[in-house]
Amino acid sequence: xxxxxxxxxxxxxxxxxxxxxxxxxxxxxxxxxxxxxxxxxxxxxxxxxxxxxxxxxxxxxxxxxxxxxxxxxxxxxxxxxxxxxxxxxxxxxxxxxxxxxxxxxxxxxxxxxxxxxxxxxxxxxxxxxxxxxxxxxxxxxxxxxxxxxxxxxxxxxxxxxxxxxxxxxxxxxxxxxxxxxxxxxxxxxxxxxxxxxxxxxxxxx
Numbered sequence: 690x691x692x693x694x695x696x697x698x699x700x701x702x703x704x705x706x707x708x709x710x711x712x713x714x715x716x717x718x719x720x721x722x723x724x725x726x727x728x729x730x731x732x733x734x735x736x737x738x739x740x741x742x743x744x745x746x747x748x749x750x751x752x753x754x755x756x757x758x759x760x761x762x763x764x765x766x767x768x769x770x771x772x773x774x775x776x777x778x779x780x781x782x783x784x785x786x787x788x789x790x791x792x793x794x795x796x797x798x799x800x801x802x803x804x805x806x807x808x809x810x811x812x813x814x815x816x817x818x819x820x821x822x823x824x825x826x827x828x829x830x831x832x833x834x835x836x837x838x839x840x841x842x843x844x845x846x847x848x849x850x851x852x853x854x855x856x857x858x859x860x861x862x863x864x865x866x867x868x869x870x871x872x873x874x875x876x877x878x879x880x881x882x883x884x885x886x887x888x889x890x891x892x893x894x
Contacts (some may be wrong), residue, residue, distance in 0.1 A: 713762035762835035
């Protein structure tokens with residue numbers, strides 16, 4: 690597929706701007722670098738390609754359009770992105786995604802398939818398209834005990850998490866300064882699960 694613009698421009702035009710995500714970018718504005726959270730790691734092992742430091746504050750990480758780990762935004766803009774999926778593709782008075790697309794992205798695409806990650810064997814993969822999906826199995830690092838089946842989420846660099854709970858109509862954002870590389874990928878040292886439980890427990894009809 691050919692794009693007439695750079696990846697960061699395309700994403701801004703098609704996603705960030707329509708959702709009014711004013712702070713969101715794939716390439717950090719140099720004028721806002723001082724607002725960048727720097728605690729954390731950008732790559733496995735915590736070093737940039739030139740071995741100069743811990744990824745999040747490195748120029749190579751901030752200025753490259755990393756679609757899979759490099760989006761920068763505040764909590765409100767991240768929540769707007771999650772709201773798009775809770776609304777099944779609706780944003781304001783227009784559709785950015787069709788309901789069918791959202792349904793496919795947020796359902797388990799690998800039913801009955803086991804998964805192994807960092808030496809840990811899971812009974813269920815529970816992966817959608819770009820999202821992890823809550824099934825019967827609960828991954829240790831997202832082991833919120835109150836989130837119902839069908840909740841979907843994605844974690845990010847430096848200890849961030851966005852989750853969407855359609856049953857309780859919750860869009861949740863957890864932003865921390867957790868150093869993700871603790872040497873044990875099954876225990877990243879954050880409390881996202883406790884925060885998710887607190888939010889879910891506070892939900893009322």
